Amino acid sequence: MTVLLHADQPDDVAAAAGILRAGGIVALPTETVYGLAGDALDPAVVGAIYAAKGRPSDNPLIVHVAAFDDLPAVVRDVPGSARALAEAFWPGPLTMVLPRRDVVPDRVTAGLDTVAVRVPAHEAFRAVLRLAGVPLAAPSANQAGSPSPTTAEHVLHDLDGRIPAVLDGGPCTVGVESTVVDLTSTPPRLLRPGGVSLEELRAVLGDVDVDPAVAGELAPDQVPGSPGMKYRHYAPAAPVVVVDGPTTEAAAWVRGQPELHPVVLCSEEEAAAFAGLDVVTYGSAADPASLARGLFGALRSVDRPEITRVFARCPADDAGIARAVRNRLLKAAAFRVVRAGAPAAT
Ligand code: TXA
Ligand code: MG
Structure with missing residues (x-):
């Protein structure tokens, strides 16, 4: 049985953070979709996230932090482009791919030398982040392959009995996942379109390439910039x-x-x-x-x-x-x- 907690109840928010501090995982609302969160710096916890979702281990996770100033804890080098994007869009539905620090376990990055980082805007998620006091790895809180969950009911449909709790913060206001932009390539590259548009990114960064996987225009011998882009996703049973x-x-x-x-x-x-x-x-x-x-x-x-x-x-x-x-x-x-x-x- 998965416990349903309520984001408007301070005790429930504290309970969600308590699960995380004790090395557990919990589904939390964000402005984009619900995430399945756990301590990003603990490989065993990260393993539990992959197991609960049935997620392939070569698909890396996004690390969520409370503020731009928390980036140096997980990222080796913070370029000016990251600061400019953070000023424009954080907290919010934008994820930046940056060179990772060694404290970030291989399991989070699927062995890549980069880490994807985001500062979410949802107040309940931010409250839990502050109380937990650690960066939180959080993929979308769905069974791998299903549409991402935009309500607590969606989370329960997929993960009831597989996770200890979900914090219900109502329907997500954006409804699709964050935009993922790789700042380690020149020019920066859009890996996944999302809540922040390509036009908005270009207004801040100038030139931005679009990974061919975004439109499905990948040649058979090409590898997508974002491992997750190669999986069939979001699909109902019927074609x-x-x-x-x-x-x-x-x-x-x-x-x-x-x-x-x-x-x-x-x-x-x-x-x-x-x-x-x-x-x-x-x-x-x-x-x-x-x-x-x-x-x-x-x-x-x-x-x-x-x-x-x-x-x-x-x-x-x-x-x-x-x-x-x-x-x-x-x-x-x-x-x-x-x-x-x-x-x-x-
Ligand atoms: O809105 C969101 O981003 C939600 C909420 C919970 O924050 N999270 C989310 O996570 O959508 P997930 O795991 O479902 O999708 C993460 C995407 C995947 O496509 C993954 O391959 C990509 O980000 N990704 C993660 N780390 C990466 C990295 N180091 N380099 C390139 N792509 C990366
Ligand atoms: Mg997902």
């Missing part, structure tokens, strides 16, 4: 296909598919075009942040045995937070994309 193209053409294409029980995942604005089909909306196209907030819950809700295929629509604009939404849907689809209404190749 997912991303359907690009204008709404009308996409709807016609979907209706033409010989599927026993298709489900369409789209914005509220597009639902009418798919009337008569099983439709799950995940937010409003007019408010891309709402699409990010609703995405993982919607992906979980289409994880039903009777569904034979999920046809997913991405936001029209591949910019801002919508880039993260599209990246997660592409990953759920294992990069299967059809373009409805595309002119025949010449």
Whole structure:
């Protein structure tokens, strides 16, 4: 049995920190998704995080610290670019990859010479960090391969009985994971789009490359900059296909598919075009942040045995937070994309 603690109860926040101080692990809310936290400097605790999630050991974890000034404890060298990004976006949904210090166990970094670090914004997470007094390693608190959890119920669905407690802080306000940027390469490289957009990063850093794995454009002999990008993720039981193209053409294409029980995942604005089909909306196209907030819950809700295929629509604009939404849907689809209404190749 996993105990449900409440972030608005000071005793419960203290209890979560107590579990961490005693060498345990606990699921905590962040502004992006729920994380499964443990002392980042204790290899046995880090091992317990991997075991509870069923996570492959070659996929490194993000280390969460309370403030920019805590970076030198885990990072060898803090470049000016890190300070500039921290001033702009911390606390918040941005993770920086930097040269690691030896105190950070190999298990956290999967043997890499770098460590991913973030200062989260969620007040309950920050309170637990202060009380625990150690940097916290925290991957998303889902079973490996499932959509990241954006509510305490999602965490319990995946990990009930496998972890001692989850601190319920309500639904996450961002809804997709942090942006991961590698500051050890020149120019800096976007490894995972997330809560801070590429446009915002470029406004601070100037030139920023995008890892080819973000759009699934990795050549067979290329290795993604971020090990996690190579795993199928976020996927319900039924295969997912991303359907690009204008709404009308996409709807016609979907209706033409010989599927026993298709489900369409789209914005509220597009639902009418798919009337008569099983439709799950995940937010409003007019408010891309709402699409990010609703995405993982919607992906979980289409994880039903009777569904034979999920046809997913991405936001029209591949910019801002919508880039993260599209990246997660592409990953759920294992990069299967059809373009409805595309002119025949010449
Ligand atoms: O928003 C978030 O980042 C959430 C919350 C809990 O903070 N955490 C999260 O962690 O999404 P996780 O473990 O699900 O994803 C971490 C990603 C993975 O893709 C991993 O490969 C990458 O960060 N990563 C971690 N350390 C890295 C490193 N040293 N170099 C490159 N990529 C790294
Ligand atoms: Mg994850």
